[in-house]
Amino acid sequence: MFETFISEFSSDIYANFFDPRKRLFIGYLGCALLIALAWLTLLKKQQIKHAWRTCFDKQVWFSKSSQADGLIFIINRLLFTVLAPALLAKLTIATFMFQWLQSTVGYRPLILLEDWQIAACFTLWLFILDDFARFYLHYLMHRWPVLWAFHKVHHSARTMTPLTVLRTHPVEGVLFSLRSSLVQGISIALFVFLFANQVDLITVLGANVLVFAFNVTGSNLRHSHIAIHYWQPLERWLISPAQHQIHHSTATRHFDKNFGATLAVWDRLFGCLHLSEPDTQLSFGISKTEEPDEHTLKQLYLQPFAEAVLLVKNALRKPRIFKILIQRR
């Protein structure tokens, strides 16, 4: 029992760095480093030695905030090793959806397309739907106070390294896992329903080719202090690392901007896109000043629950909201 747990846990940790379907795959981290070095030497005219030191700035990598990132990563992986089997599997969703589709539509449509056309459609569809779902759930995490209580954990990072992407409260982790299962389950069911055994995913090293492209081009720099920005018209289509750093900024005018992961179009549609500001020095976090207990485990893991409970209690006390709840029934 304990042995299987340990082996599952260690293979989970291993997969996070050696599975090209994961953001923190060492290959992607290597790409991010190369891009950062190129950016600093070629555009910022730093000496290579200096650029290297900028990338591995000790004040960033060994800050209290970064240490908390590491601890959160380990604790969450432990938690998810236990939780994973209980989460709704995408195959269950896919099977259910498939049967629902066939009994609702009443027949299996026969659409004749070439294999490569179907694979291209599926790969693109999955990428776009997944990116939108990420955007939208992230948007809700900021919009709904109860969800914000948990998402704050991610935003409490004062310094950012690639590992900060996994600095999340487990409640948020569960929500994102469900989101992913739902998107994948629905997409698989829909495509298999339409194209039967022809469906395939175009991959590089096992990862969706578009996700691969996103990661190879420096996705890991989104959580870093290297403010790589794009040519401004491109930032209206793709979120640059600097744009995500703006999402983490403590400046009031940057609040609730740039929720997108890869595509910037969703933020444009929802009116919350903010282009990068190459001349502004950003500071990261929720508030301007750092509280002494910001990175304690109690603050990171338990405080969100306390806040959420308080919010729900308050909401129930307010007759107006209570009325709406009753009327909806």
Added chain:
Amino acid sequence: MTGPEVIEFMIKKAAATNKGFDPLTGLDYTQLISKFAMGAVFYNQAVDNYLDEKLEAGNKPNGKAYKEGTAYTGKEHVWDEAFGYFGVPAHALTMDAKTAYAIAKGKKDAFKAADANNDGMIDLKTEMTFAHGYYAANADKGGKSDYMHTITKAFIDGRELITSANGEDLTAEQREALMGYATVIKTNWEKVIAEAAFKYAGSVYKDAIALQAAVESNADIEKLYRKYAKHWGELKGFAMSLQTGGKDLGETAVQLNRLIGFSPVLLGNTQITGIDAEGNYQQSNSVSLNEYALNMLKVQQLLKDKFSLVANNNDQLANLSDLADKLGSADSAEND
């Protein structure tokens, strides 16, 4: 009805049809009878008789010749009979599933592998693949399962154990070991039948959908219908066979019967629902071909779960799980 009674009833019905197929009910008696008899006779005799009560201490003892003058003991005979019903060549362990399958299909290049004693002929008793042995090879040739070798090896190990007793009665320990081999044979044999039913449920799914599409586009349906009925006969034959192994499948049997029914769903969405006192079929309204196709998916799921199948040939939802695997685990929150 008991197994033999069912077969008798089917044969009577078959006699009244043209070459064993009744287009009005969609019943292909040739398939139904051959696939069910394989269960009700071969499988039933082997697992519910020879590998069951005949292995008991007092029954066909090993300390005596099977009959006066035979060169083999009682237990040796019992064990050999069961092996004979399985239907693989005696030297099955020396060949892979593909070869065993090719032998049954009469493939020329499999001849050498089949002819174990090099006498230029295939001895139907010892060198041929047939019955469930053939379906074991059929399931295994995809490379995911190894029923043929597992079952054959248990038979051979068991036989060696009996021989090692040198014509003495088996000790309690030896008999227990022998029962162990019998259990391996029984559980895997049952899986072989379930795998065959699984495969044909997949065929019926595809046929039902093709048939409905043909009906809607006014295409020629005769051949499709015939194919659908043939596959259904095979599915039903194997599904019924699962219930002839002498153990009560309980809820699984009930669900299989409910999902598959007593006949395929016909073009007018009717199905046989019963037999009256004179032995005539009663048909009544049922589900659409599309809904019936969905039943087949449930049959596949049920068989896969209840019998822990691994070969899963013709899995109509295989692509769902393949793609799900391909996309990897969703439990890390890379949410930015």
